[in-house]
Amino acid sequence: MRRLLLLIIPLLFSAAVLLGPAGVDPYIIETVRLPRALGAVVGGVLLSVSGLLLQTALRNPLADPYVLGVSGVAVLAALGSYLLWRLWGLPYLGFLLGALLGAAAATAALLLLARRAGMLVVLMAGVLLSYAASSALQLALLALPPEELGYIYVGLQGSFAAYPAGVWGYVIAAAALVLVLFVYFNSRHVAALLHGEEAAAGLGVDVKKAVVYVVGAASAGVGVAVASVGPVGFVGLLAPHMARWVAGRQRTDLVLLETAWLGAALALAADLATRLLLPRELPVNVVLSLVGAPAAGWLLWRYVRKI
Amino acid sequence: MYVRFDVVKKLGDFVLEAAGELGEGLTCVVGPNGSGKTTLLKILAGLLRPDRGWVEHVGVKAKVYVGELHVPPDAAAVEVALAGRSRFSPTPVRREDVEAARRYMRLLQVEDLAERRWRTLSGGQRQRVVIAAALASEADLLLLDEPLANLHGDWRGRVMKILADYAAAGRIVAVTTHHGDVLRCCDFVIALREGRITWRGAAGDYKESLESSCDREAKN
Numbered sequence: 001m002r003r004l005l006l007l008i009i010p011l012l013f014s015a016a017v018l019l020g021p022a023g024v025d026p027y028i029i030e031t032v033r034l035p036r037a038l039g040a041v042v043g044g045v046l047l048s049v050s051g052l053l054l055q056t057a058l059r060n061p062l063a064d065p066y067v068l069g070v071s072g073v074a075v076l077a078a079l080g081s082y083l084l085w086r087l088w089g090l091p092y093l094g095f096l097l098g099a100l101l102g103a104a105a106a107t108a109a110l111l112l113l114a115r116r117a118g119m120l121v122v123l124m125a126g127v128l129l130s131y132a133a134s135s136a137l138q139l140a141l142l143a144l145p146p147e148e149l150g151y152i153y154v155g156l157q158g159s160f161a162a163y164p165a166g167v168w169g170y171v172i173a174a175a176a177l178v179l180v181l182f183v184y185f186n187s188r189h190v191a192a193l194l195h196g197e198e199a200a201a202g203l204g205v206d207v208k209k210a211v212v213y214v215v216g217a218a219s220a221g222v223g224v225a226v227a228s229v230g231p232v233g234f235v236g237l238l239a240p241h242m243a244r245w246v247a248g249r250q251r252t253d254l255v256l257l258e259t260a261w262l263g264a265a266l267a268l269a270a271d272l273a274t275r276l277l278l279p280r281e282l283p284v285n286v287v288l289s290l291v292g293a294p295a296a297g298w299l300l301w302r303y304v305r306k307i
Numbered sequence: 308m309y310v311r312f313d314v315v316k317k318l319g320d321f322v323l324e325a326a327g328e329l330g331e332g333l334t335c336v337v338g339p340n341g342s343g344k345t346t347l348l349k350i351l352a353g354l355l356r357p358d359r360g361w362v363e364h365v366g367v368k369a370k371v372y373v374g375e376l377h378v379p380p381d382a383a384a385v386e387v388a389l390a391g392r393s394r395f396s397p398t399p400v401r402r403e404d405v406e407a408a409r410r411y412m413r414l415l416q417v418e419d420l421a422e423r424r425w426r427t428l429s430g431g432q433r434q435r436v437v438i439a440a441a442l443a444s445e446a447d448l449l450l451l452d453e454p455l456a457n458l459h460g461d462w463r464g465r466v467m468k469i470l471a472d473y474a475a476a477g478r479i480v481a482v483t484t485h486h487g488d489v490l491r492c493c494d495f496v497i498a499l500r501e502g503r504i505t506w507r508g509a510a511g512d513y514k515e516s517l518e519s520s521c522d523r524e525a526k527n
Binding site for chain 1: 422
């Protein structure tokens with residue numbers, strides 16, 4: 001089973017690069033399909049690892065950057081920062097910095113709330129945050145001149161097609177790899193947070209450091225993902241659960257690599273489905289929500305039954 | 308190796324005012340509910356900061372405190388035992404960590420349950436896995452809050468014997484308990500009442516009855 005899973009990414013990646021209405025056209029492959037497939041892999045990895053980190057730190061199996069509004073706040077902050085940095089001629093740097101800052105602020109706020117409130121309250125607060133950020137985003141878009149709207153709108157919807165082609169695409173992919181390695185080499189301490197912060201401290205873990213790492217890595221993951229492919233939903237929720245099921249383990253350090261792998265596979269599969277299975281291409285979030293929302297409902301049902 | 312302390316800690320109306328020493332061996336911290344046992348252990352572990360006073364750890368290389376552990380209901384028992392290996396490295400647990408966790412699970416006779424999900428284990432089985440986790444830390448200062456909770460009859464004595472053996476290898480182990488019947492396994496006793504130490508010394512000299520805790524147990 002696990003060996004078969006290793007094949008899934010090469011298979012899906014090949015399909016994403018080779019299949020499409022234009023057939024096997026080297027130009028289309030290089031400029032359109034390859035960056036898009038890479039975007040799905042990078043976005044899938046970043047969002048799934050961020051989701052795993054949020055689920056660990058919040059001790060909440062339903063945590064997901066999209067559901068909790070972390071992506072939403074990141075997009076909003078990114079757009080605000082984009083408009084500001086445009087004045088200095090560096091709009092895209094502004095977009096990235098804004099996304100990182102927004103994700104960090106939202107993650108830290110949720111973590112602080114989780115110390116005082118229960119799991120369902122945190123979820124509800126996240127959903128509200130998500131709605132508020134989405135409305136504010138629509139208003140903020142009014143500030144954008146119509147000629148710029150087209151390009152940026154794709155990214156704001158969440159689409160792997162927004163992933164930059166060429167050297168920037170590879171730079172972002174390298175950054176994602178560094179992030180996963182950073183989390184991997186600290187994942188035992190992060191895993192201890194599952195037992196509660198005081199318990200982790202009792203076990204000899206530097207909890208402050210572990211929490212800073214989690215917030216930092218999760219925000220960096222969501223920030224970079226949002227800046228490159230927009231707010232893509234449910235990968236962060238589903239991939240960690242698929243990984244736990246495949247690995248038969250719950251500890252964060254023992255499911256991290258599976259999570260990243262399955263996150264990439266899920267993103268690739270969802271993107272292929274939106275491109276090839278539907279008569280007209282729809283945002284990838286449509287397919288992901290179609291699968292993600294019932295899955296989240298099932299997880300919630302399991303949680304409620306256990307209380 | 309020893310731990311010395313002279314601390315004052317206020318928590319609401321409750322005040323803990325305690326001075327003493329933990330030496331190598333097994334120390335039982337006894338007293339009724341709300342007498343400050345857990346607070347004292349947390350202060351010695353560095354999890355709570357005393358309002359006044361000091362704690363001195365001399366020769367202690369690693370201190371571990373185990374009280375309540377949250378566990379995802381679907382986690383396998385061995386994953387919980389692996390929690391004790393958290394302090395060794397920030398990288399993912401390795402084969403040697405799994406071996407250590409299983410070795411202590413065997414000692415507590417829960418190795419057969421290693422792959423069982425947490426939600427399917429009884430309270431007593433869970434408690435033994437948690438104790439295995441604590442021992443797997445191989446810390447030279449081990450502080451355990453109510454390790455005998457949920458354990459019945461024989462197992463209380465057996466766990467105390469295991470902890471005494473662990474301590475006999477030149478380590479400091481301190482446990483809170485309100486079970487008077489296990490005190491013969493301890494090397495030292497610290498008795499607390501309303502935040503003050505009422506008695507401390509070698510367990511053999513400890514004669515005071517534990518009426519209040521026995522009364523409470525009877526009611527339970």
